[in-house]
Amino acid sequence: MKDGVNGVALGVFVFFFLAVTVVGFLAARWRKAENEHSLDEWGLGGRSFGTWITWFLLGGDLYTAYTFVAVPAAIYAAGAAGFFAVPYTILVYPLIFTFLPRLWSVSHRHGYVTTSDFVRGRFGSKGLSLAVAVTGILATMPYIALQLVGIQAVLDVMGVGGGENTNWFVKDLPLLIAFGVLAAYTYSSGLRAPALIAFVKDTLIYIVIAVAIIYIPIKLGGFDDIFAKAGHAFAQTNPLTGKPRGALAPPEAGQWTYATLALGSALALFMYPHSITATLSSRSREVIRRNTTILPLYSLMLGLLALLGFMAIAAGVKVQNGQLAIPQLFENMFPDWFAGVAFAAIGIGALVPAAIMSIAAANLFTRNIYKDFIKPDATPKEETRVSKIVSLLVKVGALVFVLTMDKTVAINFQLLGGIWILQTFPALVGGLFTRWFHRWALLAGWAVGMVYGTLAAYGVASPTQQHFGGSAKEIPGIGEIGYIGLTAFVLNVLVTVVLTFVLKAVKAPEGIDETRPDDYTADAGDPGVQVELPPATAGTSH
């Protein structure tokens, strides 16, 4: 790492940061509706986004700064195993093609803002809805924290993160400023801010990747050389484990892990509240289906980006903290001004999802905890106010997390968050297709999955950590090493199915389903899609 501040890079970074700040505040006026004091407006951008805005928003939302830093970092550390992010994002789209349009339709008919809204409406169970909401909030918090970790990595490499001996205030000041700005425009503009900033972010990211994937291999002597060097580096024995550091293709033993991680992560992605927030903000059902056919462009980009991990090895980047490998590669390879562009791309790449995640978590709290349990007669205006304040609290929480605890804690919790959020799949996706599951069975299945997943993850040790050392463990009964989240999910489904049979046999009371079969196929412009919005959300123009 160079000593001192990289002035040019920092200047470019600050320029872009200021630009998106202006955009963020102006966003409040963009496509403004008459009734701005409703959660539909602040929290879902008026449910008005078309195909392209949704594409940028979802892309900006799902492919976060942390992804850009962590995926190549995983490749840098272990090779092939880190590439599972690519099959993972391949599988996401055929999967959501099947269920997301149904969620969109039923949410528009009934004015649902969150997944928990739907679960409550479908199964008539506030308990189940609360479980889904709490899981969503718990899983989102560390995710926001990791976005801040992403910004920190960039600031560190630029030389403004401060060394070990600067005082904590100077060290964290840049992060505090970035955070304050983010919080302010999210508060004032709601979902419209990240939607507009996503344009800037993705344009920058695409430019940086395109340049990196052409420019760096030329400088390093082509992919042949890069992979030869990487292969050599992976063959070296890791003194901590006594095994080779990694491999260019997963060995037989790692294939179950690879496949289960890809599948489990794909199932989990659209259970995250921020994915659903971006989805529900779209204008019509077709926007979503069309997006499943154009979103994979991001997966291609992710694949190319992952290859940067190999380039970092070939370029001789040596970092203690793997998260710094890619920012450091950019700093070493690019001229200063373009390194600034690349850092801006990562930095802004953290702001977009952090904003959407905090909005999503705030919506969950407002709709499914505040309105359901604390103040059932809250007006739309009050809902919006509570949501705005909670979005601030959520971000402060994430900031405190990052500043006071070790980074590994945020990563551990993020790992747990993925396992947890997957446990809401049966209630949500199951509920979209059938009413057969019993609400209590779903709740029990969820609880079993949560407990198993947490305990199993706690028990995984790595050379550097005693607990939460990884997300894979032996699958009971199969003996292969697989993703804990997926194992917990299978247990969850088993418990849910068995208990549903039992509860139906003893005629346990079912909740009241407020949805009708044709709610799940309704599209914008169909009779009833707007008219039937409950008073809480009616009055907004679509």
Next chain:
Amino acid sequence: MSDQSDVTRAARVTPVRVVIALCLVAPFVAMLWVGSYAKTDPAFVGIPFFYWYQMLWVLVSTALTMVAYQLWQRDQRARAGREGGASQ
């Protein structure tokens, strides 16, 4: 509630719907069968097979999802036509 009609509607299997299902299932089979591509040869412009093959599948699965989308739209329009455009 009227789950009944939900089930019967979903259960109507037509050749087009089978094709749609195959388009959507194919990426799962290809990607989860890791053994079929866990090797480094043949390389493409220096990139080992393992990596370019999966990136190629990004394109293949995108194409398949697009086909599924087109077929689905046609299927929906045909059904709306049959039902007189009433509830779809």
